[in-house]
Amino acid sequence: xxxxxxxxxxxxxxxxxxxxxxxxxxxxxxxxxxxxxxxxxxxxxxxxxxxxxxxxxxxxxxxxxxxxxxxxxxxxxxxxxxxxxxxxxxxxxxxxxxxxxxxxxxxxxxxxxxxxxxxxxxxxxxxxxxxxxxxxxxxxxxxxxxxxxxxxxxxxxxxxxxxxxxxxxxxxxxxxxxxxxxxxxxxxxxxxxxxxxxxxxxxxxxxxxxxxxxxxxxxxxxxxxxxxxxxxxxxxxxxxxxxxxxxxxxxxxxxxxxxxxxxxx
Numbered sequence: 440x441x442x443x444x445x446x447x448x449x450x451x452x453x454x455x456x457x458x459x460x461x462x463x464x465x466x467x468x469x470x471x472x473x474x475x476x477x478x479x480x481x482x483x484x485x486x487x488x489x490x491x492x493x494x495x496x497x498x499x500x501x502x503x504x505x506x507x508x509x510x511x512x513x514x515x516x517x518x519x520x521x522x523x524x525x526x527x528x529x530x531x532x533x534x535x536x537x538x539x540x541x542x543x544x545x546x547x548x549x550x551x552x553x554x555x556x557x558x559x560x561x562x563x564x565x566x567x568x569x570x571x572x573x574x575x576x577x578x579x580x581x582x583x584x585x586x587x588x589x590x591x592x593x594x595x596x597x598x599x600x601x602x603x604x605x606x607x608x609x610x611x612x613x614x615x616x617x618x619x620x621x622x623x624x625x626x627x628x629x630x631x632x633x634x635x636x637x638x639x640x641x642x643x644x645x646x647x648x649x650x651x652x653x654x655x656x657x658x659x660x661x662x663x664x665x666x667x668x669x670x671x672x673x674x675x676x677x678x679x680x681x682x683x684x685x686x687x688x689x690x691x692x693x694x695x696x697x698x699x700x701x702x703x704x
Contacts, residue, residue: 440492440493440575440576440703440704441490441491441492441493441701441702441703441704442491442492442493442494442495442575442578442701442702442703442704443457443458443488443491443493443494443495443699443700443701444495444497444580444666444687444689444699444700444701444702445457445458445494445495445496445497445689445692445699446497446668446672446675446689446690446691446692446699447497447498447499447534447668447669447671447690447692447693448496448499448500448501448514448518448692448693449499449500449501449502449503449506449536449549449692449693450500450501450502450503450506450510450511450514451503451506451514451692451693452465452510452514452517453692453697454496454518454692454699455517456697457487457698457699458486458487458488458494458521459481459484459486459487459488460486460487464484464486465517467484468480468481468484468486469517469520471483471484472520472524477523477524478524479524479525488525491528491701492528493528493529493530493575494521494525494528494529494530495529495530495532495573495580495666496518496529496530496531496532497532497534497580497581497582497666497667497668497669497689497690498531498532498533498534498535498536498537498582498668498669499534499535499536499537499582499668499669499690500514500515500518500534500536500537501515501536501537501540501551501554501558502536502548502549502550502551503549503693504549508551508553508554508557511551511554512554512557512558512561515558515561516561518531519531519561519565519568522568523568530570530573530580531568531569531570532569532570532571532572532573532580532581532582533569533570533571533582533624533648534582534583534648534668534669535547535582535583535648535649535669536549537562537569538632538648540554540555540558540559540562541558541559541562541563541566542627542632545632570621570624571620571621571623571624571631571647571648572585572616572617572620572621572624572647573617574615574616574617574618574663575704576704577662577663577664578663578664578665578666578702578704579616579617579660579663579664579665579666580665580666580667581620581647581648581665581667582647582648582667582668582669583645583646583647583648583649583650583651583655583667583668583669583670584647584650584652584655584659584665584667584669584686585616585620585647585650585655585659585660585665586644586645586650586654586655586658586659586660587658587659587660587661587682588643588644588658589630589633589644589645589646589647589650590616590619590660592630592644593619593620593623593628593630593631594619596628596630597619597622597623597626597628604626607622607626608622608626616660616663620647630646631646631647631648632646632648633645633646633649634646634649635649635650635654637651637653637654638651648669649669650669651669651670652670652686652688655667655680655686656678656680656681656686657680657681658680658681659680659681659682659684659686660684661682661684662684663684664684664685664686664687665684665685665686665687666687666689666700666702667686667687667688667689667690668688668689668690669690670688670690671690671691671693671694671695672688672689672690672691672695673691673695673696674691674695674696674698675687675688675689675691675696675698675699675700676688687700687702
């Protein structure tokens with residue numbers, strides 16, 4: 440399986456170079472898709488996206504220090520259109536900048552009050568198209584990453600016999616890390632929103648929306664390769680955690696090389 444991973448968007452549309460080859464190609468493709476009633480026409484146009492089995496966005500579609508509101512909104516709608524057209528071939532993860540528009544009490548830097556109504560409506564009307572984590576063949580995608588310390592705490596709390604949603608947890612019986620994370624997100628467990636001191640919070644461990652690279656490298660969850668965004672990079676770079684698992688950092692679309700990460704899994 441060939442997978443393209445795309446880092447934090449933050450209002451920019453340069454991701455279309457990775458999927459379509461450029462702005463003109465994207466616009467022609469979208470026009471043809473709409474004319475064909477939502478049917479993908481990428482093969483006809485011989486677009487880059489045709490070579491990928493999965494295209495995964497790691498979140499933070501909105502908020503920018505230099506893109507205007509109209510650009511941010513239209514770009515988010517273009518990404519949603521891509522997901523609706525390609526279905527399961529596209530995975531849309533959520534980032535901390537996204538959830539602040541539809542989860543109460545989750546405000547972070549870059550928040551635009553004048554866009555609250557628009558973005559809340561877009562996210563809530565399309566919430567079934569988004570998820571928190573995706574995993575295949577021991578490769579895990581989240582917005583920021585998963586540390587072992589945080590994950591151990593989540594497992595402990597989800598499986599606490601006194602947890603108010605314990606019956607749901609037992610019924611679902613999540614088998615993978617992504618299954619567990621997505622269940623925690625669905626239940627709105629407080630640990631999903633944990634922010635540590637490094638990012639201005641008070642939690643001992645940051646959750647998958649907030650953890651920073653140095654914490655992730657030191658304590659990445661064992662047994663999976665992780666692909667994450669959240670922290671700006673000059674280019675895509677890879678390293679190993681102290682437990683020996685591969686880590687790929689891909690947040691370089693906003694101010695870096697604007698490249699994606701291609702993996703054969």
